[in-house]
Amino acid sequence: MSSKTININVKIWRQNGPLAKGAFEEHALKDISTDSSFLEMIDVLNEWLTIKGLEPVAFDHDCREGICGMCGAVVNGTAHGPDKETTLCQLHMRRFKDGDTIVIEPFRSQGFPVVKDLIVDRSALDRIIAAGGYVSVNTGSPQDGNTILIPQHVAEQAMDAAACIGCGACAAACPNGTPMLFLGAKVSQLALLPQGKLEAKKRAINMVLQMDKEGFGNCGNERECENVCPKGITIRNIARLNREFLKASFTIDH
Amino acid sequence: MSWFIQTFRSSLGKKYIMAFTGFMLGGFLLVHTIGNSTIFWGRGAFNAYAHHLHSLGIFVPIFETGLYLIFFLHVITGIILFLENRKARGGKYEVETCAGGRTLASKTMPYTGIAIFIFILIHLANFHFVEKTAVKTISDFVTHVLNNPFFTLIYTAGICLLFIHISHGFWSLLQTFGINHPKYDFPLRVVTWALAGIMGCVFLLITFLMVISRSQLL
Numbered sequence: 016m017s018s019k020t021i022n023i024n025v026k027i028w029r030q031n032g033p034l035a036k037g038a039f040e041e042h043a044l045k046d047i048s049t050d051s052s053f054l055e056m057i058d059v060l061n062e063w064l065t066i067k068g069l070e071p072v073a074f075d076h077d078c079r080e081g082i083c084g085m086c087g088a089v090v091n092g093t094a095h096g097p098d099k100e101t102t103l104c105q106l107h108m109r110r111f112k113d114g115d116t117i118v119i120e121p122f123r124s125q126g127f128p129v130v131k132d133l134i135v136d137r138s139a140l141d142r143i144i145a146a147g148g149y150v151s152v153n154t155g156s157p158q159d160g161n162t163i164l165i166p167q168h169v170a171e172q173a174m175d176a177a178a179c180i181g182c183g184a185c186a187a188a189c190p191n192g193t194p195m196l197f198l199g200a201k202v203s204q205l206a207l208l209p210q211g212k213l214e215a216k217k218r219a220i221n222m223v224l225q226m227d228k229e230g231f232g233n234c235g236n237e238r239e240c241e242n243v244c245p246k247g248i249t250i251r252n253i254a255r256l257n258r259e260f261l262k263a264s265f266t267i268d269h
Numbered sequence: 270m271s272w273f274i275q276t277f278r279s280s281l282g283k284k285y286i287m288a289f290t291g292f293m294l295g296g297f298l299l300v301h302t303i304g305n306s307t308i309f310w311g312r313g314a315f316n317a318y319a320h321h322l323h324s325l326g327i328f329v330p331i332f333e334t335g336l337y338l339i340f341f342l343h344v345i346t347g348i349i350l351f352l353e354n355r356k357a358r359g360g361k362y363e364v365e366t367c368a369g370g371r372t373l374a375s376k377t378m379p380y381t382g383i384a385i386f387i388f389i390l391i392h393l394a395n396f397h398f399v400e401k402t403a404v405k406t407i408s409d410f411v412t413h414v415l416n417n418p419f420f421t422l423i424y425t426a427g428i429c430l431l432f433i434h435i436s437h438g439f440w441s442l443l444q445t446f447g448i449n450h451p452k453y454d455f456p457l458r459v460v461t462w463a464l465a466g467i468m469g470c471v472f473l474l475i476t477f478l479m480v481i482s483r484s485q486l487l
Contacts, residue, residue: 232357238370
């Protein structure tokens with residue numbers, strides 16, 4: 016595919032701080048290479064803003080290869096943009112046409128307060144993990160490999176759930192602003208494996224209660240989350256979380 | 270806090286309440302559909318069905334109270350969830366699109382819910398809280414009310430809304446209880462549509478039958 020350039024209009028969200036009132040700002044960008052990634056397009060915009068003596072757009076990013084979960088914004092109404100199973104950094108400008116207006120907004124949810132421009136505070140997800148998304152491991156010599164046998168199909172399912180990079184797109188896309196897909200994946204990846212089963216009950220309850228504390232909404236089974244998830248996590252994981260929480264609530268010993 | 274209150278005050282707990290009460294209400298509606306279809310065998314059969322139902326003695330008020338409790342629990346929990354979810358959204362997007370998950374039914378659950386609530390109040394006022402006698406039987410009330418063009422419209426709309434509500438509701442309640450597997454996700458969607466479709470069709474047929482063959486039933 017030969018490289019070409021396009022001219023686009025960018026309508027981007029600007030907000031000075033968590034309490035400041037935000038607004039959209041429009042910029043015309045010329046000669047954007049269709050081979051550049053979406054974030055590189057924002058880099059170009061920022062260079063241009065800097066030259067003009069204006070404040071560059073603040074946005075989160077790290078690996079830029081779709082595995083860290085740091086980047087993310089809502090592009091034309093879709094979290095991570097129009098490509099399926101793709102993070103924002105892996106979205107490329109060839110996906111857009113000459114003359115397009117691209118609306119870029121931060122991930123929105125009550126649990127994700129805006130820090131600045133496109134950067135949102137997703138530490139609520141970290142606190143949900145801290146509430147139980149781990150296995151307790153005793154220190155000491157490592158045990159022999161293959162001591163605990165796990166069937167291949169179970170390992171695959173756990174691995175599929177573990178593919179979650181915690182980007183928060185599920186909550187951003189959810190009409191009720193809830194990261195249930197994230198929670199479903201994090202509970203599933205451990206509940207499926209023998210090592211995680213030991214603390215499964217406590218984990219399911221504590222993580223759900225923490226999610227509620229963070230001000231997220233209630234899952235409405237609308238399936239928007241699985242359609243924007245860059246890692247293709249399915250709501251089968253939410254169903255597993257629903258089972259785990261129900262089972263745990265009625266059978267936990269304390 | 271007791272484990273019971275903690276469970277049902279949580280987001281998932283409230284969803285279990287919605288799913289359970291929704292399942293019970295759906296079960297009632299299915300029985301209601303089967304019972305009402307006796308009207309296809311004429312007014313005699315329909316009145317006899319109603320008569321038999323009311324001859325169950327103490328079970329009638331017990332069943333009625335239970336149904337009211339389940340119904341109001343569904344409505345109140347639904348309203349709480351709606352308000353909580355609206356707050357949790359944290360602002361609207363400039364561009365509102367659907368990524369492919371939402372359906373007309375899933376999008377409008379709270380709104381169809383409220384409309385159905387009002388419809389059921391009208392329905393109860395029409396047929397439940399009226400004095401039925403040997404001269405003026407339930408089939409007379411049904412024929413009379415449904416032949417009023419205003420009510421024909423209300424009932425047609427109410428039944429359609431109910432169809433939309435259930436076409437998401439039944440699949441959704443199974444998902445809430447964790448019943449989801451790639452093997453039977455699609456069959457369950459088909460069953461949901463079929464259930465909602467059959468119940469909707471029977472109720473619509475009754476409504477139109479009342480309008481078309483009024484003389485036959487009177």
